[in-house]
Amino acid sequence: xxxxxxxxxxxxxxxxxxxxxxxxxxxxxxxxxxxxxxxxxxxxxxxxxxxxxxxxxxxxxxxxxxxxxxxxxxxxxxxxxxxxxxxxxxxxxxxxxxxxxxxxxxxxxxxxxxxxxxxxxxxxxxxxxxxxxxxxxxxxxxxxxxxxxxxxxxxxxxxxxxxxxxxxxxxxxxxxxxxxxxxxxxxxxxxxxxxxxxxxxxxxxxxxxxxxxxxxxxxxxxxxxxxxxxxxxxxxxxxxxxxxxxxxxxxxxxxxxxxxxxxxxxxxxxxxxxxxxxxxxxxxxxxxxxxxxxxxxxxxxxxxxxxxxxxxxxxxxxxxxxxxxxxxxxxxxxxxxxxxxxxxxxxxxxxxxxxxxxxxxxxxxxxxxxxxxxxxxxxxxxxxxxxxxxxxxxxxxxxxxxxxxxxxxxxxxxxxxxxxxxxxxxxxxxxxxxxxxxxxxxxxxxxxxxxxxxxxxxxxxxxxxxxxxxxxxxxxxxxxxxxxxxxxxxxxxxxx
RNA sequence: GGCGGCAUGGCCAAGUGGUAAGGCAGAGGAUUGCAAAUCCUUUACCCCCAGUUCGAAUCUGGGUGCCGCCUCCA
Numbered sequence: 001x002x003x004x005x006x007x008x009x010x011x012x013x014x015x016x017x018x019x020x021x022x023x024x025x026x027x028x029x030x031x032x033x034x035x036x037x038x039x040x041x042x043x044x045x046x047x048x049x050x051x052x053x054x055x056x057x058x059x060x061x062x063x064x065x066x067x068x069x070x071x072x073x074x075x076x077x078x079x080x081x082x083x084x085x086x087x088x089x090x091x092x093x094x095x096x097x098x099x100x101x102x103x104x105x106x107x108x109x110x111x112x113x114x115x116x117x118x119x120x121x122x123x124x125x126x127x128x129x130x131x132x133x134x135x136x137x138x139x140x141x142x143x144x145x146x147x148x149x150x151x152x153x154x155x156x157x158x159x160x161x162x163x164x165x166x167x168x169x170x171x172x173x174x175x176x177x178x179x180x181x182x183x184x185x186x187x188x189x190x191x192x193x194x195x196x197x198x199x200x201x202x203x204x205x206x207x208x209x210x211x212x213x214x215x216x217x218x219x220x221x222x223x224x225x226x227x228x229x230x231x232x233x234x235x236x237x238x239x240x241x242x243x244x245x246x247x248x249x250x251x252x253x254x255x256x257x258x259x260x261x262x263x264x265x266x267x268x269x270x271x272x273x274x275x276x277x278x279x280x281x282x283x284x285x286x287x288x289x290x291x292x293x294x295x296x297x298x299x300x301x302x303x304x305x306x307x308x309x310x311x312x313x314x315x316x317x318x319x320x321x322x323x324x325x326x327x328x329x330x331x332x333x334x335x336x337x338x339x340x341x342x343x344x345x346x347x348x349x350x351x352x353x354x355x356x357x358x359x360x361x362x363x364x365x366x367x368x369x370x371x372x373x374x375x376x377x378x379x380x381x382x383x384x385x386x387x388x389x390x391x392x393x394x395x396x397x398x399x400x401x402x403x404x405x406x407x408x409x410x411x412x413x414x415x416x417x418x419x420x421x422x423x424x425x426x427x428x429x430x431x432x433x434x435x436x437x438x439x440x441x442x443x444x445x446x447x448x449x450x451x452x453x454x455x456x457x458x459x460x461x462x463x464x465x466x467x468x469x470x471x472x473x474x475x476x477x478x479x480x481x482x483x484x485x486x487x488x489x490x491x492x493x494x495x496x
Numbered sequence: 497g498g499c500g501g502c503a504u505g506g507c508c509a510a511g512u513g514g515u516a517a518g519g520c521a522g523a524g525g526a527u528u529g530c531a532a533a534u535c536c537u538u539u540a541c542c543c544c545c546a547g548u549u550c551g552a553a554u555c556u557g558g559g560u561g562c563c564g565c566c567u568c569c570a
Contacts, residue, residue: 159499234570306563312520316520376517378509382518382519482532
């Protein structure tokens with residue numbers, strides 16, 4: 001495993017080497033918990049979950065920290081709108097976040113600090129910046145002075161001398177007037193009436209947005225971390241400011257590798273709250289789209305590229321997943337391999353794989369090593385799955401020969417490898433069957449009526465009165481009930 | 497205006513100098529009383545123009561179209 005990654009900082013693909021051999025420290029920008037997460041968040045966190053799983057699979061000890069921004073104007077607005085408190089809104093959305101992530105099989109971060117729990121670290125960092133002359137206070141606010149920090153703009157490619165006038169015209173607020181430079185940003189905001197506030201050397205107030213990440217990284221992981229993650233929309237100003245704060249304080253590089261994921265688009269436009277074109281993870285999954293379908297959908301594109309969300313593309317992913325899932329279901333009699341991702345599994349030499357399977361695994365790692373080319377990696381899974389899937393279908397049809405074939409060491413090994421690689425991508429088998437649909441539907445026919453119809457059709461078929469049999473099926477279909485004949489004269493049904 | 501990115505078959509999407517992965521859809525075949533499901537086979541010269549090269553989707557220059565960031569945002 002020689003992982004290469006596109007580093008936003010250098011705009012180049014670089015070979016990944018951790019600061020400390022065998023260990024990787026990662027900080028991932030989390031969500032502002034004022035609302036439910038949408039597909040853009042899903043895409044981002046799925047991508048980083050795969051990075052993390054791949055590193056673990058490669059034998060690294062990964063420490064993954066992700067924050068919750070639980071102090072923010074939008075949370076306050078939401079609280080005001082619904083007559084509750086900032087805490088209540090945050091708490092509710094943090095729970096929702098965890099539930100959504102769990103459904104998508106995204107591993108929980110090792111530590112998830114909250115802004116409200118990091119005030120000491122935040123105040124300490126601001127004090128350091130002040131002592132170094134990188135910050136100044138104005139009317140109860142404290143700002144970071146971008147002109148004092150050489151290298152400001154290095155992540156986003158901005159040049160302060162050329163950017164002067166642009167930001168100015170936009171919002172001529174009183175806050176702008178307090179700043180020495182338009183790009184200066186608040187480290188600490190003086191308290192406003194009726195808002196939550198915390199004591200500080202600069203008076204009561206609350207932290208600015210960017211400072212929490214710098215403080216949390218320093219507290220949880222130290223001055224320099226290996227990888228910093230986030231959406232491409234965070235490059236400027238958020239990550240640029242994070243770098244400025246952290247590096248001004250420590251004099252050391254904040255993160256060696258900066259990775260950014262592309263946006264999810266709808267009709268060619270970025271999915272976002274402000275445009276109102278978003279679909280929440282929850283709404284999508286509750287509508288019957290399986291979590292693994294969503295996962296497959298996002299992994300079929302490279303993480304840095306924009307991903308267009310359309311019903312057609314999602315449908316294609318759903319069909320694709322169905323096939324993969326069938327093969328996976330067969331493969332994981334040894335269920336542990338698909339549920340957990342373990343570094344031991346990479347030592348495939350001990351698995352006694354055939355040359356073909358060794359080659360397949362090599363193609364998978366080559367793809368993943370190439371800046372996490374999950375689309376190419378998935379192609380390997382589909383190829384491994386094909387024969388297993390065929391076998392799964394024959395077994396379902398009651399083919400005794402197939403049932404014996406699956407015991408062959410060669411096929412068993414292929415199944416194990418498939419399950420192992422699927423786990424690296426966080427794809428785990430789902431057991432949804434027609435039976436599940438029975439529970440789900442709230443149709444206009446009750447189950448016993450349907451069963452009666454099926455029995456009537458069975459008799460019609462036995463009498464070779466196919467016209468009558470087809471009429472029954474068509475009538476049921478019109479009511480949203482689909483019949484599927486299985487081997488052995490069994491007919492299953494499900495609601496559409 | 498500044499910074500960055502993208503343009504590959506009907507759709508999604510890999511491939512970044514050596515003759516186009518994979519998924520979906522479509523077509524043909526097998527199977528099925530029919531249907532569904534399933535299996536097999538099959539479908540592209542890569543936005544345009546001009547260059548570099550023995551050879552380019554892949555490099556260079558120009559053009560066209562689209563997107564992101566510059567304001568909260570994964």
